Amino acid sequence: MKEAWYLSIVLLMLGILAGFSSVMTPTGAFAGNLPPQWDFSTTEFSTDGSALNLDLTAAFFDPDGDPLSFSVSPSPGISAGIAGDNLVVMADNDGKVTITASDGKLQVAKTISIHRI
Numbered sequence: 001m002k003e004a005w006y007l008s009i010v011l012l013m014l015g016i017l018a019g020f021s022s023v024m025t026p027t028g029a030f031a032g033n034l035p036p037q038w039d040f041s042t043t044e045f046s047t048d049g050s051a052l053n054l055d056l057t058a059a060f061f062d063p064d065g066d067p068l069s070f071s072v073s074p075s076p077g078i079s080a081g082i083a084g085d086n087l088v089v090m091a092d093n094d095g096k097v098t099i100t101a102s103d104g105k106l107q108v109a110k111t112i113s114i115h116r117i
Helices: 002-021
Strands: 044-047 052-055 069-074 078-083 086-091 095-102 107-116
Touching: 044 052, 044 086, 069 078, 069 086, 078 095, 086 095, 086 107
Parallel strands: 044 107
Antiparallel strands: 052 086, 069 095, 078 086, 095 107
16 A cells, blocks of 8 residues: 555656646756847937837847737827837827737836927
8 A cells, every 4th residue: 555655646746747847948947938028228219290110029029039919008199009010109299108018928018208309
């Protein structure tokens, strides 16, 4: 009876270790999903009233290489939308636009300032 008890514990431990192996890299480090990251040195942008275009694939990157999708939320006085992977902003006043980048699992929001010159 002791042998059956020991065997069941060993099998349980092997099952647990096998489950961990699917979330670990070959080096033994855990391979979790990392969120997208903002890759520009600034969050301040200016426009003279014409459309401001910002390539969001250059503004954000995903450390895991996952494809990104984007959404925006502008403040009053700002019109903003997504055209493909580009942010298009029309500003009547100074304001802010919050851009959300998602890799399908995690998302990150970045708020940029728009200055009308």
